[in-house]
Amino acid sequence: MKEKIYTIPVTDAFRIDSECPMCVLEQKLEDEYIEYYLGPSLMEPDHRIETNDKGFCAKHFELLYNKQENRLGLGLIIDTHLCEQNEKLKKLFGDSIKSSGKKTRASIFRKISEKVTSKESNKETDPVDKIISELENLEKKCTVCGRLDYTMDRYIDVILYLWFKEEDFKNLFNSKKGFCLKHLKSLLKGTKKYLNSRERAVFTENLLKIQMENMDRIQKEVNWFTKKFDYRYNNEPWGNSRDALPRSIQKIVGPCRLK
Template sequence: MRENIATIPLIDAFKADGECPFCHLEREAEQHAISFILGSAYMEDDIREKTDATGFCRHHFKMMYDYGNRLGNALILSTHLKKLNAELTKEMKDFSPGKSSFLKRMRKTDATDPKLPETQLGSWISQKVNSCYVCDHFRSIYGRYLDTFFDLYLKNEEFRQMFENSKGFCLPHFGDLIETAENKLNDAQKKDFYAIAFPLMQENMERLQKEVSWFVEKNDYRNKDKDWGTSADSIQRGMQKCAGGFPADETFKVKL
């Protein structure tokens, strides 16, 4: 298979033979972004301007803290907080409470109901807590990986075989793949693709179910002398299949 700068990361991700090649790509991208901003990049004005404006999500703030470089984290956070506080002050100054009503006051709060914010301040906060420099880094290249997947699937028989022999995908990335297929493929190509992708996902989801079930049974004293098979690490792989990511990864830290 002839590889180039656009295809190498995706092909390498499939060669890794994990539960989801797109999880592999996502991990590589976020570790690269963390290493970049907490390397020397946090001293560059253009990078700090971006991190000040965008901020980070809860998950990547934790990754940054665990990574190390406390001074780098402090410098990034200090100017981000300065910008955040200036914006918050303006938003609160401009805030105008909505009119109250008896029905509103009597309505029970349902924290599980995903509704849009009703206030300008609530909208601003929602935008800020869902904005992340590291997430944006992966999103900026994720679409290209999805497009490359289908380009290779349609044109390269060797890659197609890699896909057919893979372990499928995690559910979140599988969903993105299906949505992309609807836009990238014609009707005949969709029929062909789904005929491969759906059985592949079903087979591998059922495989993990069996592995996790055997993990449970293996903990029965009656099975203590039986072989673990492939179930010993099935918990983390099952979690990845359901929600993406790598639950069992060691903490990503700066190399000293």
């Protein structure tokens, strides 16, 4: 199989023994992005604009902090992110709100409450709805998640291309232990985006056959794990079940960093 620069990460991930090669891909990407946002991105205005607007989800804030590298850089990211978000929220709350004025805050929210209960209130202009909408939008945003989603979609395109064009990769793919349910869904969605109807039928049949075989396998391994706590099975070999718990969790939910 001829390697190209955009196929190397995919083939490398598929050569690793795992419950889901795409989890291997995603976690490697995630680690690279965490390193990047704590380092080079700090000096790139375009990326600072993005982090100011989107920030990070709880998971990726946790990874950034727990990395314990360049805490000053993380502080700068959070500082400018809060500055931008605070400005947006102040406009929604009203220009007269002062962060230290309890009386002012009470007055503003009393006015908001009166507007909400007013018969003339309009849902489109309801200040509470605007605040809720802004907070929900912010909650859905994450700079790292956005980049992961984009790059993983590109990798799905590569996987499907290689499966049909490279016999060596097809054999490698078919020899794996299937995928986590998250990435199974991603692959199935990818077939609708990147394959024609004939290709989709062929690939999906093959994929689901592999997946069901390995879902049955992991369930049996977990079942044997539980039986090993029964004294009647003390002298029986563990087989592949000793680490069945973390592998089964990954199979169900996708990339996770279990300790």
